[in-house]
Amino acid sequence: MRALIAAGIGLAAALALVLAVTAIGAPPGETSEKPLHTTVPAHP
Structure with missing residues (x-):
């Protein structure tokens, strides 16, 4: 469950960064x- 929450937070942060840029x-x-x-470069 923690992994899903962490993935969701990461996805939301990435989306927010894209929208901000x-x-x-x-x-x-x-x-x-x-x-x-x-x-x-030429090979001798």
Whole structure:
């Protein structure tokens, strides 16, 4: 029974966190037009 209560509390906390982040919204910012270039190290 305790496990069910703990799982319910955890689920409610996670849902509250998701709703809070959704309500606040994404931080303002810009995306770059340039793609990110990565290099793969060459093997000798």
